[in-house]
Amino acid sequence: MYRALYRQYRPEVFEEVLGQDHIVRILQNQIATGSTSHAYLFCGTRGTGKTTTARLLAKGLNCLSEGQRPCGQCPNCQAIKEGSFLDVIEIDAASNRGVDDVRELRESVKYPPAAGRMKVYIIDEVHMLTTEAFNALLKTLEEPPEYVTFILATTEVHKLPATVLSRCMRLDFKRVPEAVLIKGMSDICAALGINVTEDALRIIAANADGSVRDGLSILDQCIAGRDEQVTADDVLEFLGASGAEDFLELTDMVRKKRTEEAIIFLSRLLEDGKDVRQFMRDWTGHYRNLLLVKYMRNPETVLGMSAENIERLRRQAAVLEPEDINRGIMELSSMSNEARWSTQPRILLELAIVRLCMGAGQIRELTEPRFVDTPASPPDAVSAAPVPARTVPAAPAPAAPAPAVPAPTETEQGAPIPAEPVQAAPAPDVLAQTPDTPGSFDCEDIWNKVFEDGEEEKGSIYIIRNSAQLTSIEEKNFTVTVNNEFIGNLAEKNRKLLEHLVEKHTGKFRTMRIVLAKSAREEKPAEEIAAAASDLLGIKVEVK
Ligand SMILES: Nc1ncnc2c1ncn2[C@@H]1O[C@H](COP(=O)(O)OP(=O)(O)OP(=O)(O)O)[C@@H](O)[C@H]1O
Ligand SMILES: [Mg+2]
Ligand SMILES: [Zn+2]
Structure with missing residues (x-):
């Protein structure tokens, strides 16, 4: 049976973990000195090694080797690798969210390990637990028996209550740098006898955005069905097929003001599991590419795309007004910026589509x-106002390189612009x-x-x-x-x-x-x- 590369390949010893040296060092040292904590929190971007490292730690705690632990060879290491070791319990909090699940866990914590030294509970996606379940978990986290270690893992640490954070040793997994990823993938390819050029790996690493899993998954799909070498062109072709094509189509729908069609199309794309924020960034990137091919004589040098894709971009750029491209960039980058704070970025993206489909003229009518x-009151009343509130409406967000939405076009179209409404004018209702x-x-x-x-x-x-x-x-x-x-x-x-x-x-x-x-x-x-x-x-x- 075929297994995806990132399932087939998972580090068996700490040395194989890529780009998380700061964490590996701590854990190796704690295992060697017998000073591991009773609760860990692994957080960070998806696909950077949290679950992998949790299993390594579980192995390390139960490994039978006298030397470096985990050894990856002994019966306990092997059993944990296969998921058949009774004392390593993996729980997916996304599907076991409730208080009853946690109660069950608390019951089982009472029994000492059956086969190993240490009972290890790995609770993945822990942010998904309900408040009640968290509360139930807290009791156990507070005073677990000697023989129990908890490893909580999450991509969304900000959703955890402070009470949980304060009881765990927190380790932050970082995005893996491209150079490390290239080296790692190159070693994996060599071990598996796969022939991939350095250029190809470089493009894959650039698109993995720091996630080893994403890198391996792209690599995997580029390899599929090929028995000779995988080249940069193969990778570009694959990446183009899964991304550029969709953005070309979506941009075209927006140009033709087909709002409904565009939103349905978007929902289909998101069903495939695309991340909304990433999608916004990628779509902004598409508009950037349109801008480049419209204004540059040789965009190939900066685009890093296959000639076919550049030609497609050219055709689209030719039918778009510079104003449309400009609005696309401004609208999407400002939405990306807002989306960082939002729990519902998808609504923002849909809103962006609606606004882009409407074009400048109709937005005015709506607003x-x-x-x-x-x-x-005269403008200088501002300084006279006895209210110590912030007078400069600065955006509270840490500045990202995104400009504000372009100024409304009202004046252009002759709409009346009201006089500056001086905020906090010395109105009678302002008290001493x-x-x-x-x-x-x-x-x-x-x-x-x-x-x-x-x-x-x-x-x-x-x-x-x-x-x-x-x-x-x-x-x-x-x-x-x-x-x-x-x-x-x-x-x-x-x-x-x-x-x-x-x-x-x-x-x-x-x-x-x-x-x-x-x-x-x-x-x-x-x-x-x-x-x-x-x-x-x-x-x-x-x-x-
Ligand atoms: N740091 C890493 N070093 C080597 N391989 C890694 C690393 N991170 C991820 N991988 C690869 O990606 C696969 C998935 O990794 P893992 O499950 O540990 O990620 P995760 O951080 O738990 O992701 P998620 O947040 O989605 O649960 C692994 O099987 C392995 O092939
Ligand atoms: Mg995981
Ligand atoms: Zn071992």
Whole structure:
């Protein structure tokens, strides 16, 4: 029977683990000195060796060798490798999430090992446990019997309660550097008698994005059905077939404004298990490639693609307006940026598709600035306002090289632009500052709390988070400054919820005022957009 390469090949001893030397050193040392911890937490990107290392540690704890442990040879090592060793229990928390499963585990912990020295429980995807199950687990983690070791593994450590974190020794698995991956794959190929060129391995490593499993899986599919050498072209052909083609098609649907078709197509792609955030990045990359083939005479030098794929890109770029490509890049990179904070990145991606399909003109109609508040106070009132809230609506996210969504095109089309609504104008309802008055609120803190709660109530609300700031809290109102009209509209749609949540965290009902940030209303000159794109892409984009 055929077995995928990454199943066929799994490190049997610590020396074979790639790119996690910092972890291997600690574990080897603890095994040698008998000072292992009773609970470990292995976290990090998928496919970097967490489960593999957990099994190695389980072997190390039960290995019969006198020398280096695990030896990979003794009966215990062999039995653990085959999954037939009674004292190593692997639990997939994704399918055993409940408190009953954990109770069962607690029962079994009471019995000492049947065959080995140490009973090892490997709980994979531990972030999937329910709160109740976590609580039940805590009791066991607190005081496990001498003969028990727990190894918890997860890709999403931020979802674990602090109580669990504090009881485990945490080890962070890193993405494996490309050079290490190339060397590792090259050794595996040599051992298995597979002939793959160095260039081919380099491209595979670049596409594995630090995951050994992904690297092996690409390698595997390039090898399939070939008995001679695997070359760079083979790899490019394979990668092209699984990625570029889809993006060409999706971009085409968006160009033709076929929203429904595009969203259905997307859901089919995601069903295949593609990661949404990665998909956004890759699609942005596709638009970048379109930009390059449109403006460069010899894009081959920077694209690292097969000639066939470049030709396909050329054909698509030819039917797209520079403006479409520009909008695609801006929209997708800003969505990628927001998606980093979101628990529901897929909604963002769908939203991006809808917006791209609509094109600039219709977005405007959707986002008529009904909400913009225009007090008649002079602009310099800002500095006179006695509210110590943040006045600069800076994005709270750590800056990623993504420019804001391009400025709305209202002015171009002659829509009226309201006067700068000065936030926190010295309105009569601003109180003098004594403790407990509105001035003592920490707007940023409250805003964060609002979204922590809000996300539970309504998944889509966090779209507002990065593009709007709570800029002041007054006696009867609070002011939300939005970066663009689209976000303003979303805030308006969520008015009840936002008002309710602000009330919850300030102890009093206040009405929301939505104002548009100054920067959103100044039309960005084309040169500025081009400069932002140049910055983002690392190439020169010129305005024609
Ligand atoms: N650091 C590594 N060194 C060598 N091979 C590795 C490494 N990481 C992963 N692999 C390969 O990928 C396969 C899967 O790895 P493993 O199950 O340990 O990943 P993981 O980190 O547990 O992933 P996930 O988060 O998806 O559970 C292994 O069988 C092995 O072939
Ligand atoms: Mg795993
Ligand atoms: Zn052994």
